[in-house]
Amino acid sequence: MTDSCPVCVHRGIAPAAERRHGENVVHGYRCPACGHTWATARHLPAYTPTRRSAA
Ligand SMILES: [Zn+2]
Numbered sequence: 341m342t343d344s345c346p347v348c349v350h351r352g353i354a355p356a357a358e359r360r361h362g363e364n365v366v367h368g369y370r371c372p373a374c375g376h377t378w379a380t381a382r383h384l385p386a387y388t389p390t391r392r393s394a395a
Contacts, residue, residue: 345369345371345374345378347371353369356370364382365382366380367382
């Protein structure tokens, strides 16, 4: 999942690192244009297109 640099708005940056904490995932990024580093945390179920019903 790519992200945009918050400093220079360089787009389509692939994550350099990924850490999972249960249902959350934190992607670490490093901008190839300006060298800025940052991390974006996401809640995985929000990105799951289908839910399995617990029938
Ligand atoms: Zn940048």
